[in-house]
Amino acid sequence: MKIRFDIKNKAHLQRFKYVLGDFLMSNLAWFTYNCVRWHMGAVTGHEYLVSYLKSNMVLAGQIFFPMLMMVVYAFSGYYNNVCRKSRIQELLTTAASSVINTLLIFFLALINDVIGVRGSDYEMIFILWALLFGFVYITRAIITNSASNSIKSRKWTFPALIIGSGSAAVAFVNKLNSMRRSSGYDIRGYVNIPGENPVKGNPLPIYELDELKEVCDKEGIWELIVVPTRDDPHRNMDALNKLFGLGLPIMISPERFNMMQSQVRISDFYGEPLVNISRSSMSDSAKNLKRAIDVIVSLAALIVLLPLFAVVACIIKATSPGPVFYLQERIGLHNKPFNIIKLRSMVQDAEASGRPQLSSDDDPRITPFGRFMRKYRIDELPQFWNVLKGEMAIVGPRPERKYYIDQITKRVPSYALLHQVRPGITSMGMVKFGYAKNVDEMVERVKYDLMYLDNMSLLNDLKILIYTIRIVFTGRGM
DSSP: OHHHHHHHHHHHHHHHHHHHHHHHHHHHHHHHHHHHHHHTOOOSSSSSSSHHHHHHHHHHHHHHHHHHHHHHHHHTTTTTSSSSOOOOHHHHHHHHHHHHHHHHHIIIIIIISSOOOOHHHHHHHHHHHHHHHHHHHHHHHHHHHHHHHHHHSSSSEEEEEEOSSSSHHHHHHHHHHHHHHHHSEEEEEEEEEEOOOOOOOOOOEEEEEEGGHHHHHHTTEEEEEESSSSOHHHHHHHHHHHHHHGGGOOOEEEEGGSSSOOOOOOSSSSSSOOOOOSOSSSOHHHHHHHHHHHHHHHHHHHHHHHHHHHHHHHHHHHHHSSSEEEEEEEEOOGEEEEEEEEEOBTTTTTTTTTSOOOOTOOOOTTTTHHHHHHHGGGGGGGGHHHHHHOOEEESSOOOOOOHHHHHHHHHHHGGGGGGGGGOOOHHHHHHHHHSSSSHHHHHHHHHHHHHHTTTHHHHHHHHHHHHHHHHHHTTOOO
């Protein structure tokens, strides 16, 4: 645990450096811009620069605008992953953030305070962007370069396990160790995939999948690298399904990526290129924005829907015995269970036998009012609380129970990939297919959720929401 604690401390320190550097440079950039504005004659009423810089408006801006810039930097996703940064991605993210900050500042403060000569106005806007980009990017590049050198010189290492113990896994480790400059991996051992033949005489320990969690905690594992020797989709995906619950990055070499259905996200072009299958294809900035929208919309929805919940609760209590709300365990992000919350649409103890059962259109367990709720998806509305808690998203793959996941995974091994994102109240599978009445239909619906995973974007989320709203208002929920 000491090693992992050390790496975590380095990650926290690295993030602190970026945040502090951005804040100081944003302040310096805004201060410099105010000096430039005064010298270019964009300011009236102040004969001397010092009097202008001491004015209440400038002082207030010196506090407000750097804080606004920090919000943009945070939403850009720049602080999400701080230990291994792509130089190109850093350049593009900083440039885009600077554009957004320039436009925000212009429309909030400068649109009525410009020189009046169009060429000079454009020049002032460009100067603002150049200052924001230049000061911030140079500082970021220095911090990133220092971290990169620490990794390449093996001062920083990230404890990792190889999932696989055959000849391919050993060859992969030998290749990593023979590199002149380190890619940062400190391989602590191998994990045997059932059906593989472990290489004999290996100096590193070989563990079993069942003891993986204990090993990860003991060794402070930072990443898992999947290198199977046999191209067996079902066996390999079964092993992967056990990895998602650990909440660690799961990497795989691209040539072995054909056993799964998802977009390739290369993480390292210098060293051995690996594909991160524990993260969706959505960018960090889009993820941050998606989560912010989920929280805001869910909070607003729960407040607005309170009167409806009260009315529906009274009707449920009056028409059938039992509680108003129904809790059911589902499997969510990183394969972790959570209790999904619904308005009860079935009779009490609908699964008294203990065996999970799917419902159908003529299911006698559904109450008359429950049938109405399911038709208009009213029973799903309390799940905004799951979204607010971080267990779900508004849009995402529909969560299932482990009983059915085990059956689906046997037929569609790539179902395991859905656990890399939060499940949703609505999904592409729900709008394109609807409720599933049996496992065969669940398998068909999973294809749409995997398609969503490959094409995750805020625009597609919006499209799914529009389709969902249309389904709700037309009563095509069942």
